[in-house]
Amino acid sequence: EAGVTQSPTHLIKTRGQQATLRCSPISGHTSVYWYQQALGLGLQFLLWYDEGEERNRGNFPPRFSGRQFPNYSSELNVNALELEDSALYLCASSLARDSATDTQYFGPGTRLTVL
């Protein structure tokens, strides 16, 4: 069974540009989560999508946004990039949104560097 996949592996942008990151969940999973892992800060929750809708959002500015497509894949968009947005962006998926116990499986991440 294929795991969570993310693209691209690496992304280099300059300040003020926009970045688009993509995630494909495990087959059958409907929930997709985005986390930011910045150096020294640990993983921080960004967004949660389920059945095409945004269900929860972390403490990040509105220039972080995303969407979930009918096939449950997801995009994370970061507008007006700032240097401190440089981080590893991790996507996770889980089977269903109805249970807080559902396991989240992580992809390998996209390393975003803002110059």
Add this chain to the structure above:
Amino acid sequence: QKEVEQDPGPLSVPEGAIVSLNCTYSNSAFQYFMWYRQYSRKGPELLMYTYSSGNKEDGRFTAQVDKSSKYISLFIRDSQPSDSATYLCAMSGMGAQKLVFGQGTRLTINP
């Protein structure tokens, strides 16, 4: 104060040692407790999952949760060089769906 505190290490121990990793937390609403392992340049993988207080054992790994003290632990017995990784504790509340992570402890097992 962070919701979840975890000593970032680094922690270096000889092969075969017992390793103890710990996290403390402040939010009494947390009900679900997890330990993830993250190898360099990889995403985190789930190691252990515990609901509420108690112990859970899986092979060389034991997870403990003490909700009265707001303290969780992961023990690794007979540690191996392949256990060298960053270990992240994570927790969530009922229906919250978002995981709150500790900073991660970088562990090295020396042959």
